[in-house]
Amino acid sequence: MKNKAIVISALLLLSSAAAGWCGGKKIICVLDLEDKSSHGHGWQNVGTGIAEMMVTALSETKRYTLIEREKLESVMQEQRLGASGAVTAQTAAKIGRLLGAQFIVTGAVTEFGTKDSKIGVGGLEKVLPFGGGAKMAKNTARAGIDVRAIDTTSGQIVAAAKGEGSKSSAEFKGNLSIAPSFDFGKDGFDETILGKAARKAVDDVVKELTAKFDEGGSSAVKIIKITGNQVYINSGAADGEKEGRTYSIYRAGEEMTDPDTGESLGSEEEKIGTAKVVKVTPKYSIAETKAAVQKTDVLREGK
Structure with missing residues (x-):
């Protein structure tokens, strides 16, 4: 219960x-x-x-x-x-x-x-x-x-x-x-x-966070599958997705660990390329990219 x-x-x-x-x-x-x-x-x-x-x-x-x-x-x-x-x-x-x-x-x-x-x-x-x-x-x-x-x-x-x-x-x-x-x-x-x-x-802190959010700290869009130069993403018309939208593609970098406690602090992201949405369906979309993407990469709108 x-x-x-x-x-x-x-x-x-x-x-x-x-x-x-x-x-x-x-x-x-x-x-x-x-x-x-x-x-x-x-x-x-x-x-x-x-x-x-x-x-x-x-x-x-x-x-x-x-x-x-x-x-x-x-x-x-x-x-x-x-x-x-x-x-x-x-x-x-x-x-x-x-x-x-x-x-x-x-x-x-x-x-x-x-x-x-x-x-x-x-x-x-x-x-x-x-x-x-x-x-x-x-x-x-x-x-x-x-x-x-x-x-x-x-x-x-x-x-x-x-x-x-x-x-x-x-x-x-x-x-x-x-x-x-x-x-x-x-x-x-x-x-x-x-x-x-x-x-x-x-x-x-608030001023700095606001500036970083505005310059590209948007919510991550995930990759469903990859076919050639096309990536299928979990963002569709129901999420407000639009054809022509450009995303930056990011890959997780080296994991950072607290030297005192040994706890994982996460990792920073490295931009590896861009992708442009070419087709939108109700629940997913297709974007094209020249980058060598992996399924674990994420897409963010902005710089």
Whole structure:
């Protein structure tokens, strides 16, 4: 019964997302980021907070359909996956498919914290964790994010982006206003120097991802079979396919592995040629190419 419920919920998610596929907007899911920062004690769920900020920023571009966080949490629980943010490219792609997403964004928070250049007495240099009560000459907050976007069809990395934010205050007295009691994006967090640093890092990532999606990070079209210089693809009139459309053909490159954990990080793609659609049927199409294609190659519209 439980397995049946999981299948039904996944089908409902896929059917609800189908309209978004036809509407032209890319469907994106943002996983909780892994917290690799050494921010000391106090802050909890940093990766979740930054991920939620990314969802908001991506949604505000009006370019994408974002998977709701509640749906993501439900699927993560059903698949018995942790919320640490540390998942392989293959697992991320599986989660995205269950949610009906075309792309899934995953990665890590690489930096999140503050440095106090001087405390109240004697000009002592010291790095402090979060907290309040000290007088200081300067307080600098930094945030860093490193993410990648994975195509859920092919499991390949189609875009990567980094963002950094740094904000300082000439003088703070008493409460530093960066205590962990502040919620991400709420209760004035965005107005703190750490909030501003995090926002800058998020905005940088969203800007870079948007540019890469626009230049060719489209959903992958798969090859059904190859006959001579013709390739049969799983995109037909029902998917909005049109004669004359030109695709770039990509092949998965060398698999990348995390040197610390040994986990697969997926692989980047190499462009090997182009293909032009010459015939469209309701469920599939035929494209012609001069490239020496393989059935495992994928097609993407764009450069």
